Amino acid sequence: MKKLISVLLVVILTASCMTLSVAAEAENAKISPAVRALIAENAGGGMVVEITYHNENYPTEGLSQEEAVANTLAAQRELREQIKEITYCEPGDQIFYNGTMLIGLPYGSIEAVAALENVDYIDLPHDEGSDLTAEQKLDDKMKIALEKLPADTKVHLNIWLAYTAHAYIGMAEPGDDCTHAEVDEYLRVMRTAKRDYITAKNEEYAEVIKAGADVENVTYLRYTPTLNLATKLSEVEKIASMREVGGVYFGGVIYTPSDDPHDLEDKFADWMYKKYGVVKSDPTLAENGLYNAGVSYSNYREVYVTDDWALVYAETDMCEPWEYVGHMCLGNRILSWFAPGACICPYGYCVYNAAEDTFYPIERFVEPVRGNDKDEDGKPISVILEPTISLDDYPGLTEALDICNIGAVIGDADGDGITTILDATEIQRYKADLIGETGLDITAADADGDGDVTILDATRIQRTLAFGDDEFYYDPEDGKYHYPGDKEGEIYYHNGSYYHYGYEITDP
Numbered sequence: 001m002k003k004l005i006s007v008l009l010v011v012i013l014t015a016s017c018m019t020l021s022v023a024a025e026a027e028n029a030k031i032s033p034a035v036r037a038l039i040a041e042n043a044g045g046g047m048v049v050e051i052t053y054h055n056e057n058y059p060t061e062g063l064s065q066e067e068a069v070a071n072t073l074a075a076q077r078e079l080r081e082q083i084k085e086i087t088y089c090e091p092g093d094q095i096f097y098n099g100t101m102l103i104g105l106p107y108g109s110i111e112a113v114a115a116l117e118n119v120d121y122i123d124l125p126h127d128e129g130s131d132l133t134a135e136q137k138l139d140d141k142m143k144i145a146l147e148k149l150p151a152d153t154k155v156h157l158n159i160w161l162a163y164t165a166h167a168y169i170g171m172a173e174p175g176d177d178c179t180h181a182e183v184d185e186y187l188r189v190m191r192t193a194k195r196d197y198i199t200a201k202n203e204e205y206a207e208v209i210k211a212g213a214d215v216e217n218v219t220y221l222r223y224t225p226t227l228n229l230a231t232k233l234s235e236v237e238k239i240a241s242m243r244e245v246g247g248v249y250f251g252g253v254i255y256t257p258s259d260d261p262h263d264l265e266d267k268f269a270d271w272m273y274k275k276y277g278v279v280k281s282d283p284t285l286a287e288n289g290l291y292n293a294g295v296s297y298s299n300y301r302e303v304y305v306t307d308d309w310a311l312v313y314a315e316t317d318m319c320e321p322w323e324y325v326g327h328m329c330l331g332n333r334i335l336s337w338f339a340p341g342a343c344i345c346p347y348g349y350c351v352y353n354a355a356e357d358t359f360y361p362i363e364r365f366v367e368p369v370r371g372n373d374k375d376e377d378g379k380p381i382s383v384i385l386e387p388t389i390s391l392d393d394y395p396g397l398t399e400a401l402d403i404c405n406i407g408a409v410i411g412d413a414d415g416d417g418i419t420t421i422l423d424a425t426e427i428q429r430y431k432a433d434l435i436g437e438t439g440l441d442i443t444a445a446d447a448d449g450d451g452d453v454t455i456l457d458a459t460r461i462q463r464t465l466a467f468g469d470d471e472f473y474y475d476p477e478d479g480k481y482h483y484p485g486d487k488e489g490e491i492y493y494h495n496g497s498y499y500h501y502g503y504e505i506t507d508p
Contacts, residue, residue, distance in 0.1 A: 030114040032123040039107045046106040046168045048092070051113070052099055052121040053079050060097070069097070076101050079118055086112050092166050094127070102127065104168040130162035134240035141250035141290060142236065148288050149253070151234040156251035156293040161205045161225040162244055167197035195222050202227060205244045213238045230254055252293030255279035264302055264352065268312055271359045272297060276344050278316055295344070303349070304400040310352040311400055312359070316344040327443050328366045331391075331398025333407035334443050335362065349406070351394065364389045365397075411460070413445035424458040431455050 028036070035049060055078065058071035073095070083089045083103065090104030102125055105113060114122050130137065138146070145155060171189045174182045202220035206227055210218060218229040228251065231239070240248045261270045272278045281298040285291055297314040304311040320341035327336050328347070338348040349362040369386035391397055401407060411419040413426040427445050429435050430453065445453045 030119060030121050031110060032121070034124050035110065035122055039110055042107045044107070046104055046170055048090075048102055048104045048125055048166050048168050049110065049122050050100050050102055050125045050127070051079070051119055052123070053101065053118050054099065054120055055079070055118050072097050075118075079116070082116055082118070083113055086116075088172065090169055092164070094164055094166070096127075100126075102164065102166050104166070104170075106170075125164065125166070127164040127166075128162060129243035130246045131243070132246075134237050137240045137245060137247050138236070139247070139249045142248055144288050145250055145253075145290055146233055146236060148284075148290075149233060151232065153233045154230060154254040154256060155233055155236075156254055157229055157231060157236070157239070158249040158251045159209070159227040159229065159239070159245055160247035160249070161202065161227060162246035163201055163205070163225055165194065165198050165201075165225050167194045169193045191223075198223060198225060201225065208244050209239060209242065212242060215239070250290070252291050253282065253285060254293050264305070264310060264312065265300060267352070267357070268300065268314070268350070268359060272314070275359075276316075278318070278344060281317075303404055303406070306396065308354050309394050309397070310354070311362075311397070311404075312350050312352060313348050314345070314350070315339070315348050316342070318343045328363055329410065330362070330365055330407075331401055332410055333398075333401045334410055334446075335401075335407040336443060351397065353394075360389060365391060365394075408441055408444035411444065411457070413441055413457075421462065424462050427453060427458040428455065431458075 031039075035047075038047060053075065055075040058075040058078075060068040060071050063071065076095070079101070080089070080091050080103070083105075087109035088106060089109075092102035092104075094102060096102075099120075110122060113119060135143075142157075145153070169190050170193065171186055174186050199220070199222050202222075202225060205225075206218050206220055209215060209227065209229070213231065213235045215229045215231045215235065218227060220227045225246075236248060239245060255273055257270050257273050258266050261267045269280045272280075276295070278295045278297050279292050280300070281296040282292060295316055295318045297316045300312065300314040302310060302312050315338050319339050320343055323340045325337045325340050326342075326346060327334055329335075335347050335349070337346040339346075342348075345361045347362050350359045351362055351365075352359050364386075365388060368384045368388050370382050371385045373381055373383040375381050405417070409417065409419055411423050413423040413430075416422075423445070426435070430437075430445070442453055445457055
């Protein structure tokens with residue numbers, strides 16, 4: 001009898017082991033070899049996997065689209081809750097309607113998830129690659145560029161890569177009662193994980209694109225699946241045909257400098273590009289709703305040309321977002337920025353030096369080029385890198401400003417183009433509150449250049465009209481500067497300096 005019982009126990013145990021073995025094999029069959037290899041290689045951490053699932057309680061076949069979507073969401077929600085009961089997980093934010101979903105799991109819990117009844121298979125994500133046609137991936141501006149521009153036109157492209165930026169974080173989001181430190185730590189871990197994952201994927205995809213098309217200057221972002229690159233229009237369709245590419249967006253036409261510019265306009269275009277990275281605006285592009293890549297300039301014209309130098313004008317589209325307008329005095333004229341916040345060549349005028357074959361912004365005749373340095377104590381200081389340019393080397397430049405009526409005449413408060421006693425009267429009326437700022441040209445009314453309109457500006461105009469600016473002189477016998485008829489105690493301004501009792505002062 002005992003022998004019979006022993007035999008039965010052996011049979012039962014063997015059957016149990018066979019059942020467990022079959023169950024384990026069934027669970028193993030639900031995990032792809034690639035995922036199982038990663039589980040074996042990693043003791044810690046986790047990964048994003050693709051789960052194929054079913055749920056008979058939420059059918060999708062033979063239903064309206066609205067009902068099918070509702071059942072898909074309900075089935076995924078139920079499966080996520082089941083997974084959360086057995087392990088930490090990171091549900092993806094992308095919804096698939098083909099019976100799959102993406103979810104981040106620790107390596108050590110993937111087998112337990114595979115054992116769930118509704119889970120059919122766990123594999124690496126298959127969300128990579130786009131099956132759209134090349135034309136379907138192009139934005140509208142890209143299509144226009146391909147139709148309207150020559151095939152050898154060089155363009156900048158923004159490429160959206162065909163993969164889902166779903167990285168495994170490995171840290172749960174803080175709850176409602178968390179501290180600021182906990183939030184900061186989660187953000188640090190989350191951003192690092194996403195950066196590392198997306199950077200690696202972008203590098204991988206960039207190599208594929210570089211191997212399959214003639215491109216240059218390929219750069220990629222670190223937090224979105226995006227590449228930027230330069231190429232010819234003839235390469236665009238080839239790039240868009242790659243499965244790794246999800247979308248191709250027009251980023252502007254890239255300026256190609258002339259190999260040997262001859263005329264003044266070509267020289268200016270070449271100088272602007274090399275000096276500031278600014279390119280000439282192309283009306284043809286604007287007509288077709290296209291644009292240049294980067295900052296451009298427009299309204300170019302040659303104002304005054306001599307054998308030795310030339311005065312040209314152009315406006316860039318780079319302006320800072322503030323309503324500040326600068327002014328400067330050159331010769332007998334006051335020049336102002338062409339637009340509030342103008343950044344590059346803000347006065348619009350540049351002077352060409354024929355001997356040097358280069359251009360200088362007109363403000364270089366008033367302002368030096370400054371840079372930053374540090375003194376002996378390590379404190380930042382401003383230093384002059386290049387001095388102001390002497391007008392003596394450009395004879396006739398200030399006269400050209402008068403001839404071309406550039407800027408405002410110093411002291412021309414009423415804006416009639418000349419300085420008369422009526423301008424002094426307008427300033428006096430303004431200071432007596434008989435007229436407001438709109439009643440005169442505030443910039444031109446500042447005749448002494450001290451940055452403010454005062455009664456001294458009216459006095460300056462009267463003195464200049466009476467004696468002329470050339471009458472200002474230095475008397476070596478008393479060591480003083482004089483206007484004919486000047487009075488003791490007067491403060492007046494001449495050629496960038498203030499004078500008091502005839503002596504130059506720095507703080508009026």
